[in-house]
Amino acid sequence: MSQATPDESLTSIRINFELKNNGVWCEELIGRGTYSTVKKAWSSRQHKTVAIKIIDKRLQSRYIKDFLPRELRIVPTLNHDNIIKVYDVIHSGPFVCLVEEYANNGDLLRRIKGNIRLNEDESRFYFRQLIEALMYLKSIKVAHRDLKCENILLDSCDNVKLCDFGFARMMKDGDVSRTFCGSRAYAAPEILRQIPYNGFTVDVWSAAIVLYIMITGVMPYNSNNPRKMLNRQLQHRVSFPKLIFLSDDVKELLYQMLHPSPSDRITYQEMLDSRWLANTHYFIRTESMELTRRKAMSSEAILD
Numbered sequence: 001m002s003q004a005t006p007d008e009s010l011t012s013i014r015i016n017f018e019l020k021n022n023g024v025w026c027e028e029l030i031g032r033g034t035y036s037t038v039k040k041a042w043s044s045r046q047h048k049t050v051a052i053k054i055i056d057k058r059l060q061s062r063y064i065k066d067f068l069p070r071e072l073r074i075v076p077t078l079n080h081d082n083i084i085k086v087y088d089v090i091h092s093g094p095f096v097c098l099v100e101e102y103a104n105n106g107d108l109l110r111r112i113k114g115n116i117r118l119n120e121d122e123s124r125f126y127f128r129q130l131i132e133a134l135m136y137l138k139s140i141k142v143a144h145r146d147l148k149c150e151n152i153l154l155d156s157c158d159n160v161k162l163c164d165f166g167f168a169r170m171m172k173d174g175d176v177s178r179t180f181c182g183s184r185a186y187a188a189p190e191i192l193r194q195i196p197y198n199g200f201t202v203d204v205w206s207a208a209i210v211l212y213i214m215i216t217g218v219m220p221y222n223s224n225n226p227r228k229m230l231n232r233q234l235q236h237r238v239s240f241p242k243l244i245f246l247s248d249d250v251k252e253l254l255y256q257m258l259h260p261s262p263s264d265r266i267t268y269q270e271m272l273d274s275r276w277l278a279n280t281h282y283f284i285r286t287e288s289m290e291l292t293r294r295k296a297m298s299s300e301a302i303l304d
Helices: 008-019 062-077 109-113 120-139 197-215 226-234 250-259 268-273 286-304
Strands: 024-032 036-042 048-058 086-092 094-101 152-153 160-162
Touching: 008 024, 008 094, 024 048, 024 197, 062 094, 062 268, 094 197, 109 152, 109 197, 120 160, 120 197, 120 268, 197 250
Parallel strands: none
Antiparallel strands: 024 036, 036 048, 048 094, 086 094, 152 160
16 A cells, blocks of 8 residues: 655645634545545534545646636535535635535445346436436536436435536537537537537436436447447437346437437436326435335345
8 A cells, every 4th residue: 555645644734724624524535536536524514424525726637727617616506406515615725625415325336236237116216316406407507518327426315416517517508518528438429529519418318328327237339439339329229238128118218318419319308208207206315215215125125
């Protein structure tokens, strides 16, 4: 295990000192990304466990120069039950610390891998909450542009918490984006073709990839061969694993979401009106509801 250098240790002391002045006590490391470190912490102001995202502005990258300022303008304004709440933004020298809501059930990808895939009922619950979050973002003219299973967290009651707005941007009516961002495996064909695109319609595409992975446990397209992947997308080819039974309703929804033409791609409201989601009511699970659900699951497991 590598040890921290004296400079790194001093930097950590300074950051922790600044955080403590703001009522935040860091605990263990949760994760580390290209531009940030995430730690679990306790906030005396919020009276609960939080996550601290520490971003080093000294790194020379387009994210730090162009995207971080945009993220810092957007995230403090977001207020939705299915979006990670940012409670505070703390500046400490060349570092920015985001005090965020803590989701202790990990991310959606881990949940899927732990179960190989999710059944349609469970997927429907998560997807319904994700669509509510995306509809809210669109109502305030924010496109996420980096939807993927790793950016969908689950709280203690297994509610969806959309996070990581590093590539998010405000989009007025008629605006187009020209930045290639997000993960290739989740990218819409217009992004792969590097043509100007609408941020909201690429979010629809990426949401479809998330849903596909939930119900099958695999990717719909092989991102290791970008040209072949793009050709399949432009031909509107959507295939499903033959050994997995899936309803025609969810297949039809995915087919409509994965339309190669952005203008023909299904809208959020049309998703809610689809046969697969039409009778699915939106709600947030509470602690008591989650306890009842887990007891029922335990009883079913015993009977099996």
